[in-house]
Amino acid sequence: xxxxxxxxxxxxxxxxxxxxxxxxxxxxxxxxxxxxxxxxxxxxxxxxxxxxxxxxxxxxxxxxxxxxxxxxxxxxxxxxxxxxxxxxxxxxxxxxxxxxxxxxxxxxxxxxxxxxxxxxxxxxxxxxxxxxxxxxxxxxxxxxxxxxxxxxxxxxxxxxxxxxxxxxxxxxxxxxxxxxxxxxxxxxxxxxxxxxxxxxxxxxxxxxxxx
Ligand SMILES: [Zn+2]
Numbered sequence: 001x002x003x004x005x006x007x008x009x010x011x012x013x014x015x016x017x018x019x020x021x022x023x024x025x026x027x028x029x030x031x032x033x034x035x036x037x038x039x040x041x042x043x044x045x046x047x048x049x050x051x052x053x054x055x056x057x058x059x060x061x062x063x064x065x066x067x068x069x070x071x072x073x074x075x076x077x078x079x080x081x082x083x084x085x086x087x088x089x090x091x092x093x094x095x096x097x098x099x100x101x102x103x104x105x106x107x108x109x110x111x112x113x114x115x116x117x118x119x120x121x122x123x124x125x126x127x128x129x130x131x132x133x134x135x136x137x138x139x140x141x142x143x144x145x146x147x148x149x150x151x152x153x154x155x156x157x158x159x160x161x162x163x164x165x166x167x168x169x170x171x172x173x174x175x176x177x178x179x180x181x182x183x184x185x186x187x188x189x190x191x192x193x194x195x196x197x198x199x200x201x202x203x204x205x206x207x208x209x210x211x
Contacts (some may be wrong), residue, residue, distance in 0.1 A: 002205045003082045004050050005090040007061040007155060008043035011069035012036035021069035024098055025172035033171050038180050039092045040064060042168055043125060045190035046090070051200065059087075072154060079159040086205055088119065088197055089163035091155055094180065097171040103176050104137030106167030108153070115162040115204060119201075123164065130192045134185050135175065136174030139167075162200070166193070 012034030027031045043064060050058035061078045062070035063076055079089055095106065109116040112127035124140040133193050156163045168189065179185045 001086065002056055002201045003087040003153075004056055004058045005061055005079050005082070005087060005089045005161075006043045006050075006058065007027070007037065007075055007079070007089060008039040008064065009091060010034075010036035010039060011095040012069050012179070013067045015035075018202075023096070025085055025100075025179075027174070033177060035094050035096075035171055036067070036069065038094050038168065039172060041180075041188060042092055042186060042193075046092075049194045050197075053123050056198075057202070066082070074160045076155060078159065080209060082161070084160035088200065088205075089155070089161055089162035089199065090193065091163065091165040093165060093167055094169055094171045095167045097170055100170075100172045102169075102170050104133075104139040104172050105169060105201055106139045108156075108165040108167065110153070110156050110163070112157075113162065115200075116156075116164060118157050118204065119162045119197065119200040122124055122199040123193060126192040126196040126199070130188045130195075131185070134182070134208055136169070136179060136185070162204075 010125065010136055012024070022034060022036060024032050024034045043060065047058050047060070047064075050056050059078070061075040079087070105127060107120045109120045120140075124138070154167065156165060162180055168178055171177055171180060
């Protein structure tokens, strides 16, 4: 049995106390887009596919039906409840850039985490294969030092299982936003995440189970 933990980053409600927990971008036409909203949309799609696979238990690190951000420490506690050898953490995010001109899919892993790097490779291959027909960009050369202040790196640093942080496009870029609203694209993205993760599970986790 492998455990897949889906960690949708951030909430998407206006909270005057701490707006950092609900990152958003307002376009010139006054449309406000919340990162946490798309993180949850993708999380639900990924979860619904994993749910159908035998030998997989899929859990969320947050209450998926709440729009509020879940404190980082709580999410870390959820992850660390599970055996690191049979668990995989998928932390879902979407990015922004200062000039709103960056685009693409990113995968972030942590330096020196061999299993995370393997998981990242498995997922990136599926993404490039399955998403070819869409106007998407791939920026998979991101293997980063996890000692970054960003919470998405902190959750990777404080947990022991293989983990990936996804930058699922840039929601402040109009072309990427079109993809984030494209249900076909999101379905294929979710399939790619599941297929890549399952490749990792089948090659790296089942073997541990058998020992
Ligand atoms: Zn984020």
